[in-house]
Amino acid sequence: xxxxxxxxxxxxxxxxxxxxxxxxxxxxxxxxxxxxxxxxxxxxxxxxxxxxxxxxxxxxxxxxxxxxxxxxxxxxxxxxxxxxxxxxxxxxxxxxxxxxxxxxxxxxxxxxxxxxxxxxxxxxxxxxxxxxxxxxxxxxxxxxxxxxxxxxxxxxxxxxxxxxxxxxxxxxxxxxxxxxxxxxxxxxxxxxxxxxxxxxxxxxxxxxxxxxxxxxxxxxxxxxxxxxxxxxxxxxxxxxxxxxxxxxxxxxxxxxxxxxxxxxxxxxxxxxxxxxxxxxxxxxxxxxxxxxxxxxxxxxxxxxxxxxxxxxxxxxxxxxxxxxxxxxxxxxxxxxxxxxxxx
Amino acid sequence: xxxxxxxxxxxxxxxxxxxxxxxxxxxxxxxxxxxxxxxxxxxxxxxxxxxxxxxxxxxxxxxxxxxxxxxxxxxxxxxxxxxxxxxxxxxxxxxxxxxxxxxxxxxxxxxxxxxxxxxxxxxxxxxxxxxxxxxxxxxxxxxxxxxxxxxxxxxxxxxxxxxxxxxxxxxxxxxxxxxxxxxxxxxxxxxxxxxxxxxxxxxxxxxxxxxxxxxxxxxxxxxxxxxxxxxxxxxxxxxxxxxxxxxxxxxxxxxxxxxxxxxxxxxxxxxxxxxxxxxxxxxxxxxxxxxxxxxxxxxxxxxxxxxxxxxxxxxxxxxxxxxxxxxxxxxxxxxxxxxxxxxxxxxxxxxxxxxxxxxxxxxxxxxxxxxxxxx
Numbered sequence: 001x002x003x004x005x006x007x008x009x010x011x012x013x014x015x016x017x018x019x020x021x022x023x024x025x026x027x028x029x030x031x032x033x034x035x036x037x038x039x040x041x042x043x044x045x046x047x048x049x050x051x052x053x054x055x056x057x058x059x060x061x062x063x064x065x066x067x068x069x070x071x072x073x074x075x076x077x078x079x080x081x082x083x084x085x086x087x088x089x090x091x092x093x094x095x096x097x098x099x100x101x102x103x104x105x106x107x108x109x110x111x112x113x114x115x116x117x118x119x120x121x122x123x124x125x126x127x128x129x130x131x132x133x134x135x136x137x138x139x140x141x142x143x144x145x146x147x148x149x150x151x152x153x154x155x156x157x158x159x160x161x162x163x164x165x166x167x168x169x170x171x172x173x174x175x176x177x178x179x180x181x182x183x184x185x186x187x188x189x190x191x192x193x194x195x196x197x198x199x200x201x202x203x204x205x206x207x208x209x210x211x212x213x214x215x216x217x218x219x220x221x222x223x224x225x226x227x228x229x230x231x232x233x234x235x236x237x238x239x240x241x242x243x244x245x246x247x248x249x250x251x252x253x254x255x256x257x258x259x260x261x262x263x264x265x266x267x268x269x270x271x272x273x274x275x276x277x278x279x280x281x282x283x284x285x286x287x288x289x290x291x292x293x294x295x296x297x298x299x300x301x302x303x304x305x306x307x308x309x310x311x312x313x314x315x316x317x318x319x320x321x322x323x324x325x326x327x328x329x330x331x332x333x334x335x336x337x338x339x340x341x342x343x
Numbered sequence: 344x345x346x347x348x349x350x351x352x353x354x355x356x357x358x359x360x361x362x363x364x365x366x367x368x369x370x371x372x373x374x375x376x377x378x379x380x381x382x383x384x385x386x387x388x389x390x391x392x393x394x395x396x397x398x399x400x401x402x403x404x405x406x407x408x409x410x411x412x413x414x415x416x417x418x419x420x421x422x423x424x425x426x427x428x429x430x431x432x433x434x435x436x437x438x439x440x441x442x443x444x445x446x447x448x449x450x451x452x453x454x455x456x457x458x459x460x461x462x463x464x465x466x467x468x469x470x471x472x473x474x475x476x477x478x479x480x481x482x483x484x485x486x487x488x489x490x491x492x493x494x495x496x497x498x499x500x501x502x503x504x505x506x507x508x509x510x511x512x513x514x515x516x517x518x519x520x521x522x523x524x525x526x527x528x529x530x531x532x533x534x535x536x537x538x539x540x541x542x543x544x545x546x547x548x549x550x551x552x553x554x555x556x557x558x559x560x561x562x563x564x565x566x567x568x569x570x571x572x573x574x575x576x577x578x579x580x581x582x583x584x585x586x587x588x589x590x591x592x593x594x595x596x597x598x599x600x601x602x603x604x605x606x607x608x609x610x611x612x613x614x615x616x617x618x619x620x621x622x623x624x625x626x627x628x629x630x631x632x633x634x635x636x637x638x639x640x641x642x643x644x645x646x647x648x649x650x651x652x653x654x655x656x657x658x659x660x661x662x663x664x665x666x667x668x669x670x671x672x673x674x675x676x677x678x679x680x681x682x683x684x685x686x687x688x689x690x691x692x693x694x695x696x697x698x699x700x701x702x703x704x705x706x707x708x709x710x711x712x713x714x715x716x717x718x
Contacts, residue, residue: 221712236717241708248707249651256627256652257620263627272620279620327619328612337599337619341627343346343413343588 001047010051013037017052017061025163026127028056028063029093037065038090041072045200046262053204057211060302060309062162064125066316067096069204074137074197097127098135098144100167104315105322109194110167111138111145119170120145126163128152133177134167142192144177145169159308199270201317203261206254206270206277212310213251213277213284219303220244220288223295234291243287254280260341268330268338271323278320281310344395346409353392353417360386364423369678371685373546376425377461377503383423384432384458387414393456401440402453408585412633415589419596426593427548428500430586435462435508438578442565443527451506451527463504465495465528465552466575473702475510475575476520480554482511489513489526489559491534494551497696501537501550504530508578509559510571523571527563534558544688545681580642582697583650584632590653591626597686598622598660605667614666618659625652644710647703654693654700661690 001009016031032038032052040048052065071091100110100122110122120136128134129152133144150169157164221244224235234240257276261269285307289296296303314320331337357364364386366379387393396411397403411433419426432455439448439455454460471478480493491511501507507528514522530537534557539547566574598618602610628649636642665672665687671680672687694700708714 221714224714233715235714238705238717241712241714241717242701242704244712244714245704245707248712249648252628252648253621253624253652256624256631259631260623260627269623272623275616276620276624321613324616324620325613326616328610328614328616331602331615331619332610332612335602337595337602338623340591340595340623341630343350343409343416343630343633 001044006047006051009040009047010055013052014055014058017055017059020061020063021059024127025062025064025125026093026097028061029065029096032063032065033093038068038072038092041068042090049200049204050207050258050262053207054211054214057208057213057309057313058215060161060212060215060305062125064093064096064099064127066201066204066208067099067101068093070101070137070197070201071096071099071135071142073200074142074192074194094131095135097125098131098133100124100128100134100136102317103166104312105319107198107318109137109139111136111143113138113140113143113173116173117170118143118145118173118176120150121168122166124152124165124167126154126165128165128167137192137194137197139194145171146175149175157312159305159312161305162309162312195267198317199265199267202270202274203258205313205316206258206261206273209277209281209310209313210251210254210258212306212313213247213254213281216284216288216303216306216310217244217247217251219296219301219306220247220291223292240291243291247284247287250280250283264339264341266339268327271318271327272338274318275320275323275327278314278323281314282320285310344404344406344410346407346413349395349406349410350413350417353414356390356392357417357421357423360390361421364421366423371678371682373548376428376546377500380424380428381458381461383418384456387418388453388457397436397452397456398440400445401436401448402456407637409633409637412585412588415585416592419589420592422596426586426589430589431462431464431500432456433585433589434578434581435464437581438508438525438565438574439527441577442525442570442574444562447527447562454505460505461500461503462506462508463498463501463530463550463552464578465498465501465507465509467497468494469496473699476523476572478510478512478523479516480509480511482513482524482526482559484513485558487558488561489524489564491526491528491554491557491559494553496540496551497549498537498552499548499550501530501552502539502547506530507552508565508574510575513568513571520572521569523575524568525565525571525574526559527565528557528559532557532559543691544685546685546689579698580646583646583653584629584636584642587625587649587653588629588633590657591622591629594622594653594656594660595626597664601660601664601667604671609669610663610667614659614663618656618663621652621656621659625649625656628652644706647698647706647711650698651700651703651707657690657693661687 012035020028020031068091102110102122112119133146136143136145149171150167153166155164224240225233227234254277257273261273292303295301392414394404395406396408399405418424436452439452455462468478482489482491507530509526509528511524513524534555536553538551540549668683672684
């Protein structure tokens with residue numbers, strides 16, 4: 001895509017996210033299907049992920065796009081970093097809505113095969129109930145587990161707008177299918193590349209966190225210009241200005257790590273981007289909440305929606321805290337810094 | 344020559360000449376660092392490397408500024424030069440190229456590139472730290488030329504310098520940024536006194552410079568009279584572009600050396616992980632800035648983000664060094680120990696020099712967030 005195409009694509013994605021505000025996740029899925037987003041995800045992963053997830057973050061939108069990224073990346077791990085995710089059919093939104101993801105704080109496969117049993121513990125969205133079976137990543141590939149073997153509980157939780165459900169249970173392998181047996185893409189057990197899926201999911205989540213954070217900064221900036229105390233806008237006070245400057249630095253730092261993760265993709269680059277975006281979102285939430293002060297503490301202002309979303313995204317596929325410690329432990333274990341971006 | 348080719352041939356050349364380029368001994372005094380810098384500049388100039396990325400009219404061989412960024416990275420990451428003193432060229436040469444009389448630039452810039460000369464930058468004054476526009480070093484028109492009286496401080500390498508890019512007040516004291524004129528001064532001019540400042544990190548890198556009735560020919564004016572603020576503002580983004588890429592290479596090397604040197608259990612994994620992340624973020628940000636320079640874009644306030652990120656990364660790396668090599672930093676008296684200690688102490692200034700952390704945040708708030716004036 002050239003610069004004009006990118007601008008148009010960005011505009012269409014933003015429009016889709018905005019027009020689905022307050023509607024079900026499957027509505028945004030459908031709007032994305034009309035735009036051909038799933039095909040673009042296959043052919044042009046970077047703009048598809050970067051532009052969509054930042055837009056979804058900016059509007060606290062919801063869809064099953066993260067699930068589509070996981071499925072596409074796991075099924076078609078590229079051999080080289082510049083190869084597109086896949087050369088075959090895009091992942092359907094139906095398939096994505098049935099996917100079980102790791103619980104907050106976890107990054108291992110939500111399914112585990114022990115002997116002749118598969119144990120499942122993870123999360124999905126309420127749309128899972130429309131399906132007969134859940135699609136469960138395991139160390140032995142992607143399995144479909146009939147829903148009647150699983151306890152599916154709706155949760156309100158920190159971000160009720162996400163309509164999350166917890167999924168837990170066990171089934172005998174004899175009762176389980178390999179996901180998509182009719183589809184050669186997902187046919188072979190063990191072909192699902194979880195590490196690659198996790199890397200792509202982290203990058204997507206990091207973009208979404210950047211989108212959420214930029215929106216929070218925009219809210220706080222507007223408030224700082226409008227709110228008058230002591231006869232002047234509070235944005236003239238250095239204490240306020242420096243908080244907002246600090247916020248922009250944190251967000252731009254996260255954006256820089258994302259740039260690095262796309263230019264030279266690797267699992268470690270993805271984890272650095274996710275951790276940096278999580279840190280940026282936390283820094284942003286803290287400073288912007290303080291600048292928004294009283295109004296930001298009410299539900300009359302949208303800030304709380306962004307704070308809730310940021311914290312949920314921060315915990316998915318590994319938080320800043322856990323990823324940062326793990327990175328340090330890896331460096332100590334190998335004695336080597338991760339490769340740095342070349343000029 | 345493009346970057347890919349440059350990288351390959353330069354790396355080969357540096358490998359072939361490793362022995363002759365290596366510092367003579369373990370002497371890490373500033374005198375030794377300056378001598379080493381001059382040696383490396385001369386060798387790389389004679390071999391052509393130092394000339395790439397500079398315009399032909401000042402003795403360069405043309406090509407992208409990316410070549411300069413890579414040369415500095417290659418020299419720094421091999422510990423052949425100290426990045427702070429090496430990168431002064433990146434700040435002062437572009438100013439000469441853009442604002443000096445073309446013949447003067449053609450004569451002088453090659454001397455800087457070849458390591459024949461050291462230049463310094465006379466900006467800060469005792470009463471003018473963050474508030475640069477309030478400077479008071481006075482230049483008056485006389486028949487003989489500008490007559491300069493006043494004092495500069497924090498002038499890096501002034502005691503080694505043959506020339507100085509000097510900011511003076513030529514307007515009224517109230518003229519603020521409108522009444523400033525830049526000039527190119529010979530440091531052996533009668534009336535200049537240099538007094539090095541002893542600093543906490545042990546290297547007398549900065550000096551006070553006194554000007555008593557110093558005469559400077561009008562031909563040495565950089566830009567027009569009263570245009571000094573523009574000269575300074577155009578120079579500052581160079582402090583935050585190529586020079587910072589060199590610094591990134593230095594920080595990466597030192598962090599790796601810290602991981603190598605720290606005793607088992609001495610480095611907290613969480614803090615190490617964060618230092619790595621900050622370095623990755625800064626390096627990626629700075630890389631994008633190098634490419635904007637390469638594309639001919641004019642750098643501006645957005646480089647303040649680069650500056651905040653380098654200071655944050657530098658202090659994270661050396662905070663970790665002080666913790667992980669506590670015994671070395673506290674008790675060690677060997678050359679390597681002294682180097683860790685000196686670099687740790689120097690990193691305390693990363694949020695002070697080159698526009699303090701607070702000034703950078705002011706710039707970000709006003710120019711990037713468009714929050715309006717702060718008063």
